Amino acid sequence: MRIAVPNSIASAAARPRGGREVRLSGPTMGVSWTVRVLAPDGASDAEIRAAVQSAVDGVVAQMSDWEPESDLSRFNRAPAGSWVRAPADLVDVVQAGVFLATLSEGAFDPTIGALTELWGFGPAGPVAEAPERAALTAACAGWRGLQVDVAGGRLYQPGGLRLDLSGIAKGFGVDRASAALSGLGLRDHLLEIGGELRGEGVKGSGEPWWVDVEPPPGSALEPLRVAAHGLSVATSGDWRRGFEADGRRYSHTLDPRTRAPVDAALAAVTVIHRECMQADALCTALMVLGADAMTFAERHEVAALIVRRSGKGFVEEVTPALQALLD
Incomplete structure (x- = not known):
């Protein structure tokens, strides 16, 4: 078992803390949220649940392409050549997506909504076969056509552009819910x-919140455990969602540059970062980058575990930033 531990944990008092551990869950974004909180006397379960649910509901209301009345859906329907007013959180997340798109030269792209729909991973539901190349080519997508006015709180719709923030919004939701708990004075919690x-703070025993990284099915790789003390962990794996057609399996992770699912060479990526939004988005970018994932991660000091298929097994690459957490 390998253990990744942040330097900041050395300054944390590893001693038991008072309070009771609360475990709660609820629905969001087609999945569920779960939280473990070390709650002091006087903090009710109802108050904790309401804080988390309100935070994630706010993200859905702004950023879900599955909700017709969300701010994102309103932008997707806006006429060509229009500036669309948007709440601050949506603007910030789109801006972060555009920044990563620039950094990764399009491996991450927040404007692939039309492509996601064509491949059967959008609100319209699954497809029985791969879309025609002509339809993919004609689909409006491309982050360079999107303009973000942060100061003015608006986004520019050039016409037919559809945002899809599925590669970044869950992480942002985790960050928002964590901030809501911290705002209640609940400094010790683990959110998923x-x-x-x-993870923030520690458990009642004084130990950090431990997170075990999920390996690809059938792998015999050495387990990785992360001390989530002021850290976020995100993992992308190509086995989790996809479809089969004509004897081939298609991953749900799309390469915006080829307008098709990524190949099967990269099985999984785990990223450790202070912000869950960044960990989430970087996972997507590295999955798309494939053979170039390690080079990108090293250049930008990303703490990542990259798992590749090799013959009938798996090999892994540990970036220097992650190795520093393991040493």
Whole structure:
């Protein structure tokens, strides 16, 4: 078992804390949120549940393409050549997506909504076969056509562009819910939404919140455990969602540059970052980058575990930033 531990944990008092551990869950984003909180006397379960649910409901209301009345859906329907007013959180997340798109040269792209729909991973539901190349080519997508006015709180719709923030919004939801708990004075908690996690503080025993990284099915790789003390952990794996057609399996992770699912060479990526939004988005970018994932992660000091298929087994690459947490 390998253990990843942040330097900050050395300054944390590893001694028992008072309070009771509360475990709660609820629905969001087609999955569920779960939380473990070390709650002091006087903090009710109802108050904790309401804080988390309100935070994630706010993200859905702004960023879900499955909700017709969300701010994102309103932008997707806006006429060509229009500036669309948007709440601050949506603007910030889109801006973060555009920044990563620039950094990754399009491996991450927040404007692939039309492509997601064509491949059967959008609100319209699954498809029985791969879309025609002509339809993919004609689909409006491309982050360069999107303009973000942060100061003015608006987004520019060039015409037919459809945002899809599924590669970043869950992580942002985790960050928002964590901030809501901290705002209640609940400094010790572990939050998860659909496999994206963020830990703050410690458990009642004084130990950190431990997160075990999920390996690809059938792998015999050495387990990795993360001390989620002021850290977030996100994992993307190509086995989790997809469809089969004509004897081939298609991953749910799309390469915006080829307008098709990524190949099967990269099995999984785990990213450790202070912000869950960043961990979530970087996972997606690295999955798309494939053979270039390690080079990108090293250049930008991303703490990542990259798992590749090799013959009938798996090999892994540990970035220097992650190795520093293991040493």
